[in-house]
Amino acid sequence: MIERALVIGAGISGMQAALDIANSGYEVLLVEKEPTIGGHMAQLSETFPTLDCSSCILTPRMVEVGQHTNIRRLMLSQVTSVEGEAGNFQVKILRHPRYVIEDKCIACGACAKVCPVKVPSEFERGMAERSAIYMPFPQAVPAIYHLDRDVCEDCGKCAEKCPAQAIDYDMQPETLEIGVGAIIVATGYELYDGEAVQAYGYGSHPDVLNGLEFERLLSASGPTGGDVIRPSDGKVPKELVFIQCAGSRNPEHGMPYCSKVCCMYTAKQAILYKHRVHDGQVYSFYMDVRAGGKGYEEFVTRAMEEDRTLYIRGRVSKVFAQNGKLIVWGADTLTDQKIEIAADMVVVASAIVPSAGARQVAEMLDIEVDQFGFYVPSNEEMTPVESRVPGVFLAGVGLGPRGDGGPGLRRGGQSAGFVRSGKGGCAMRPKLFIPGPCEVDEDVLAAMAQPTLKHYGPEWLKVHHEVLGLLKRVFQTENDLFMLPGAGSAALDMAFGSLLATGDTVIIGNNGFFGNRMGRIASACGLRSVFFIAPQGQPLNPDDLRQTLAQEPEARAVAIVHHETSTAVLNPLQELAQVTHEAGLPIIVDGIASLGGVNLPVDEWNIDVCVTVANKCLECPPGLTFISASPKAWEWVDRNKSQTHGWYLNLKTWRKYAADWGDWHPTPVTMPTNNVLALRASLRRILDGGLETHFARYRQAAQAVRRGLAAAGFEMLVAETCASPIATAVKARPEFKVSELIEYLAQAHSIYISGGIGPLRGKIFRVGHMGKAATPPYLMEFLFAVETFLRKKGFKVPVGVSLVGLTEERKSK
Known part of the structure; x- marks a missing residue:
């Protein structure tokens, strides 16, 4: 298995996928045909419905991609086979070739x-x-x-x-x-420029623009510095017409599907236009307004009521130039009247179509496309970002138009999640929710690597x-x-x-299983084991111990598993220890888990011998075990x-x-010194935060797991x-x-x-919540994965129902 992923396309979806995989520790090849990353989002002015600056969202991600040590960027590149x-x-x-040496260029x-x-x-x-040599x-x-050699005159001046x-x-x-283990295809989209928009003068009249072109006029970094002017004469347009569904929902002359974003970005552009041209008037021809996201309906209402955009329900039949104006003929189907507007500028909300070359990529990878050229997932409902080819995943608008406000981020993240899960061949680092060992922090692993x-x-x-002092x-x-080196059983x-x-x-x-095993260890030491028993799933009863001690007057010790991991x-260790000492016997405690x-508290509860290990609640790799001995325990040792x-x-x-050797060689054997260094790092971290804080984290994790699984229909x-x-x-x-x-959890997540x-x-089944498994991100991923499994099995489990424990903890904080 090659632990490297290939991402084709470096728009917002491809970048997010690359970052998610790279942040999981895997190498990523990010291939982009253009000279720069960023895609169409780099061309936007603001985003809907919040009007956040597009660059403020995109630029930090671009910088992160550019600087990430796990991401290798290949610009001006194409996958050929x-x-x-x-x-x-x-x-x-x-x-x-870029014809510019990347390591030398100082921009x-x-x-x-x-x-x-x-050239344009x-x-x-x-x-x-732009010039022949340029930065986009x-x-x-x-x-x-x-350097664009197709237009370069080879003058040598640069x-x-x-x-x-x-x-x-x-x-x-x-x-x-x-070689790569998985491939994510994020080839993006373009805007339709065919017959249906050409009929409105697009491509033949300079003042008929599509949505991206008008977006550049609105952008403060655009060609006019954010001033809205007509390309034909530089005048400010006072009458602006939007034609929605230009090429969309038009099976006779364009595309039959809805492009999902046009209603929202035209409302956004109408608002931004009014911010710049206060005395302007906006008209928007529409079939119906589809504003299905959170805050979307309110956003459109704002464009209508606050910015006085006049929405006209009906299609435009014709746009033609006359006396310096663009005459727009349409119909208002609500009033059954013909409409004529003398506009200064027309913006066609063109259909979204797959990017050029998407079909060739699909053919090369043998992935399915629909009749329009959008990629088809293996199952739209269950596996919406998996192609039918194992190891090939789909991201972004190449899957088809989406109007959820952030399709690139979500779909890129989803695809990366599948790759990290191992379904794509780049196995994600295992997340250990077993009862031990636990997954340890990077600082502990770094200490071990000294x-x-x-x-x-x-x-x-x-x-x-x-x-020893920390312990x-x-x-x-x-x-x-x-x-000492070894497992808890050795101690x-x-x-x-x-x-x-x-x-x-x-x-x-x-x-339980480990109480029984303790008996086997004792028997192997030549001892006679006498059990006092409780049913599996129930705690030991101190009264049963008291009764057994009365029946066994020759007993020499009591042994208890504190946490029966099975x-x-x-x-109830404190009560069991008290009964043991009332009988005058030492108590041996398995505190491994x-x-x-x-x-x-070993001293407070008078625990004579206590055993534990590094690889459970002390959150270290396996290899060390620890044993404490009280003065009473030493009496029994010396008596033996x-x-x-x-x-x-x-x-x-x-x-x-x-x-005897404490000032030079305090142990009888060679110690695994790197394990001890890791233990020191972990103990310092635990004790710096406080023992009670450490205990509380485990209690909160346990509650999150139990409440979440119960909400999903499980019983503890x-x-x-x-x-x-x-x-x-x-x-x-x-x-x-x-x-x-x-x-399922292992293979899919x-x-x-x-x-x-x-x-x-x-x-x-048993779920451990130690180490990283006691952190909210891990717990959330685990609970979501269980939810997904249940839904795959046909259970109607609401999304997020299992997070009840986590959300209540957050509210309490």
């Missing part, structure tokens, strides 16, 4: 000033001129000039004047062959002692504490083998003359090295009174198998959850 399949496409890209403009050639500017839609607009990215010696007339086209330290000497001692704060203890082995002798009896709480039950995520274990998993060994396994804040167990639903949900284990296999 694609072979292979999802995850392994081989692409050929023809890169046309001073000296070359353009001396160029004798003047494509960016200004022919209403201004001042905010262009890249800010590099381009090269003579260039202070950076950046002009190279001998540049040649080059073909690049690059140069490896030796595991002894002054430099290491400083790190070692700092980390004691998390354990809330002054007891001896050791960190439990150490605890049983160090405190108890062969044949000793240990009483173990068992209400069911997400949090056992709890310590650091929930309050577990029949060690069931040897040298490594022996608390005495670790105590001896800490005492465990009552809230004993539910863990670290993980959630959710009952299966009869309509589908748990394995289907697990597989790179989200990993766990199923049930032991007797609960197939009956529940």
